[in-house]
Amino acid sequence: MQKLIEGLIQKNNTKILLVVLDGIGGLPVNSKTELEAANTPNLDELASTSACGLHIPVAMGITPGSGPGHLSLFGYDPVEWQIGRGILEALGLGIELRKTDIAIRANYATVESGIITDRRAGRIPSDESRKITEKLQKKIKEIDGVEIIFAPGMEYRFAIIMRFPNPLPPGSASIKDTDPQKVGNPPLSVTPETPQATKVAKITVKLIPEIFKIIKNEEKANYTLLRGFSQVPDIPHFEALYGLKALCIAVYPMYRGLARLIEMDAPALKGDIKDEINFLKKNYNDYDFFFLHVKKIDSYGEDGNFQGKVSKIEEFDNALPEILALNPDVLIITGDHSTPSALRAHSWHPVPVLLKSPYVLGNTSRAFSERECLKGELGIFHTVNLMPLVLANAGRLKKFGA
Amino acid sequence: MQKLIEGLIQKNNTKILLVVLDGIGGLPVNSKTELEAANTPNLDELASTSACGLHIPVAMGITPGSGPGHLSLFGYDPVEWQIGRGILEALGLGIELRKTDIAIRANYATVESGIITDRRAGRIPSDESRKITEKLQKKIKEIDGVEIIFAPGMEYRFAIIMRFPNPLPPGSASIKDTDPQKVGNPPLSVTPETPQATKVAKITVKLIPEIFKIIKNEEKANYTLLRGFSQVPDIPHFEALYGLKALCIAVYPMYRGLARLIEMDAPALKGDIKDEINFLKKNYNDYDFFFLHVKKIDSYGEDGNFQGKVSKIEEFDNALPEILALNPDVLIITGDHSTPSALRAHSWHPVPVLLKSPYVLGNTSRAFSERECLKGELGIFHTVNLMPLVLANAGRLKKFGA
Numbered sequence: 001m002q003k004l005i006e007g008l009i010q011k012n013n014t015k016i017l018l019v020v021l022d023g024i025g026g027l028p029v030n031s032k033t034e035l036e037a038a039n040t041p042n043l044d045e046l047a048s049t050s051a052c053g054l055h056i057p058v059a060m061g062i063t064p065g066s067g068p069g070h071l072s073l074f075g076y077d078p079v080e081w082q083i084g085r086g087i088l089e090a091l092g093l094g095i096e097l098r099k100t101d102i103a104i105r106a107n108y109a110t111v112e113s114g115i116i117t118d119r120r121a122g123r124i125p126s127d128e129s130r131k132i133t134e135k136l137q138k139k140i141k142e143i144d145g146v147e148i149i150f151a152p153g154m155e156y157r158f159a160i161i162m163r164f165p166n167p168l169p170p171g172s173a174s175i176k177d178t179d180p181q182k183v184g185n186p187p188l189s190v191t192p193e194t195p196q197a198t199k200v201a202k203i204t205v206k207l208i209p210e211i212f213k214i215i216k217n218e219e220k221a222n223y224t225l226l227r228g229f230s231q232v233p234d235i236p237h238f239e240a241l242y243g244l245k246a247l248c249i250a251v252y253p254m255y256r257g258l259a260r261l262i263e264m265d266a267p268a269l270k271g272d273i274k275d276e277i278n279f280l281k282k283n284y285n286d287y288d289f290f291f292l293h294v295k296k297i298d299s300y301g302e303d304g305n306f307q308g309k310v311s312k313i314e315e316f317d318n319a320l321p322e323i324l325a326l327n328p329d330v331l332i333i334t335g336d337h338s339t340p341s342a343l344r345a346h347s348w349h350p351v352p353v354l355l356k357s358p359y360v361l362g363n364t365s366r367a368f369s370e371r372e373c374l375k376g377e378l379g380i381f382h383t384v385n386l387m388p389l390v391l392a393n394a395g396r397l398k399k400f401g402a
Numbered sequence: 403m404q405k406l407i408e409g410l411i412q413k414n415n416t417k418i419l420l421v422v423l424d425g426i427g428g429l430p431v432n433s434k435t436e437l438e439a440a441n442t443p444n445l446d447e448l449a450s451t452s453a454c455g456l457h458i459p460v461a462m463g464i465t466p467g468s469g470p471g472h473l474s475l476f477g478y479d480p481v482e483w484q485i486g487r488g489i490l491e492a493l494g495l496g497i498e499l500r501k502t503d504i505a506i507r508a509n510y511a512t513v514e515s516g517i518i519t520d521r522r523a524g525r526i527p528s529d530e531s532r533k534i535t536e537k538l539q540k541k542i543k544e545i546d547g548v549e550i551i552f553a554p555g556m557e558y559r560f561a562i563i564m565r566f567p568n569p570l571p572p573g574s575a576s577i578k579d580t581d582p583q584k585v586g587n588p589p590l591s592v593t594p595e596t597p598q599a600t601k602v603a604k605i606t607v608k609l610i611p612e613i614f615k616i617i618k619n620e621e622k623a624n625y626t627l628l629r630g631f632s633q634v635p636d637i638p639h640f641e642a643l644y645g646l647k648a649l650c651i652a653v654y655p656m657y658r659g660l661a662r663l664i665e666m667d668a669p670a671l672k673g674d675i676k677d678e679i680n681f682l683k684k685n686y687n688d689y690d691f692f693f694l695h696v697k698k699i700d701s702y703g704e705d706g707n708f709q710g711k712v713s714k715i716e717e718f719d720n721a722l723p724e725i726l727a728l729n730p731d732v733l734i735i736t737g738d739h740s741t742p743s744a745l746r747a748h749s750w751h752p753v754p755v756l757l758k759s760p761y762v763l764g765n766t767s768r769a770f771s772e773r774e775c776l777k778g779e780l781g782i783f784h785t786v787n788l789m790p791l792v793l794a795n796a797g798r799l800k801k802f803g804a
Binding site: 028060064067079340347348370 | 403407410760762763764765766779780781783787788789790791792794795799802803804
């Protein structure tokens, strides 16, 4: 599909704005979903003149993580392009990954006489673990010519990046977790699962005792368990595929990191939706495509806070007129997945979407909600098909065939 | 897709009940379909609080047989997993097939001087043909170490099973029908279409004259024509795929046989919907997944008996409260295909489905019918995606990606 699209691309001066309300989809509590309960006059009016529908990020019944959710919004098949857990962890900690990197999720653990007694080092506080991680970085800078980067994380968690001088072949990160997932066992040995992975395995086998030497006298965090070895994927660039110069506007590092994987510009940014919109305005002339990420809606969903999620939706609705004032040629408002507060987690439910452009039917849905979007002209579709539709509405796709 | 699902399975104690109303979908006669004409207060109320939709068993426009219809309900791609006609015939006659079996549909025919004069042996009555088949079984028990099983059928039809000591390689049943499909011709010779099929062909070449020796003096049924040579497929087991201990509740042998192919438990059962529900209750604690098959709705559809189909739907509606009283975590009510009485046959029309769980939107459809399900949150989807959705609603699928 991406191949087909690539061959049909034509450039013009249109502006496309994709607003991702993270985890927007919900489920009814007392008969109304979060979107239905929220007072959203601006979103509702916009929905009534937009193309509406619902999209399925991965497949029916599949609950997507943030990686697959966003990749499919950007038009990448999320089953073909799987982003490893180590990569996402490192991105979330603000590491700017390169194509030559291997990223690993690491836990501090407690080991006594070679046996794991606590896989999370007593949930050591973040400020304590940060100090240990900084000490590691001070003492370990490289192994066999491979740069080693330690990224401090929350509590017992951190990330390790191996930065090789050159990109490694696919399969280089296929190494089993060393975490046996149970206390009372010794850590597992470093086991490569493919011949290509021996290079990374060798570095790992040297790295683990180096770390141990430094932390062995810590009270709790005296060992480290490694999981989710993963490689930066050799994924096509967004601009190369679509001819769109793209800007990511996100305050959470992981989403910027995801955008950078496909070579969107993603400068660091702090603040709330207002700061994001100001940043959008400031950069509006310099890009074709804007990915604006709104995080807090999902966070309240994950906390099971229905009313909190509702109020964050209303906050976005309040800010919407300022976005509309920019008058982008194509405006899409949707989410990367559903996060019903009733479930306190991401879920498999299709995600409401509205697409505003001059070339839609409209007048199918009276509000921006799951049930109203169900009546819309886009139906229920796979998320990966959104980008071609967006490009078409921007006049950026030529006819296929004569 | 099944690979993706398999990697995401997690177990819990939920109960899932899949009710298959065989051939439920219909077409309007005097403006109402069978489901619309039927008085179904219980189904309608359930639909109003369930996720509703329509599913397509194989592909748009394709009319499924019972095999593909059920396989896709169980999450198996019905184009990838094709069950041979010999297999279905043998299953329908109540034979418990093994992985080492080759099954063949057989006709009694009339042959004079080597020429077929009647391909159906004058539609010999079932009790007469049963006697002949039993005589065959008495005299032929094995050929070259391969057990031969004869299964009596209706009128001129029966089935032959070759039970090999070990499973045969794929392609072993690729043998042309010996039935020339026309009278006035001699029977066709036994022709293997692949090198792997020579083993079965050799047995067949010895079997045909053995049969002829025994029946050659019968008045009409003095020869046999063989069709639909097929091999028990090496299909993944339902429990291995989904981690669900599954019970098939069906009174017709073919459906139990289909369930046994994927290693569901499928004990013999007689009676009507009440007996099926009693059986469900009795076994409710011992399984995770229940496939409850209701046959008669389809039979009336095939007979072109609109009112009969309506009354069987109403009979099920009457029994529904007893099913609901079990309070399964996920309840699905649907069909394996449509059988409009207007067509007197299976058809290609999408099949209405409702899915009851705590994690649905609901409130989209006022009744369980083709047109009301069209308004539902599930949209129109491929049947093979039902199982992932069911597993998700049962909390039995982990998140995909981080």
